[in-house]
Amino acid sequence: MSRHYDFCRQNVGRPVKIVTHDGQTHRGIIRKVNPSKVFLDPIDGNRGPGGYGIGYYGGWGWGGFGLGIALGAIATIAFLPFFFW
Known part of the structure; x- marks a missing residue:
């Protein structure tokens, strides 16, 4: 597996x-x-998780998870501090 896959698996949540x-x-x-994608619940800096005022957009209607990003398209991944929101 790719290093991004391993990194993401170890840092779910x-x-x-x-x-x-x-x-x-x-x-x-x-x-x-x-093995091909990482799924994120989007964070908007002004609105918190989901950012749309109705919970996170992965909660319903999107297959249960938010934005899917192909692991092969990732250049860098960095942790965000919780005070970022």
Whole structure:
């Protein structure tokens, strides 16, 4: 498996910032990892987890998990402090 897969599996439940090779930045809490993707509950700096006022958007209607990011597209992963919110 890839180093990103191992890292994400060991840190489920922790807030992270992921930057992809194309420069996109994603902030969220790792909720699930499979061999091809990591799934995040998005964090918006002004609104907390989900950021939409109705809980997190992975809770219903999105297959149970939020944003899926391909592990091969990840350039860097960094932990976020909880006071970031």
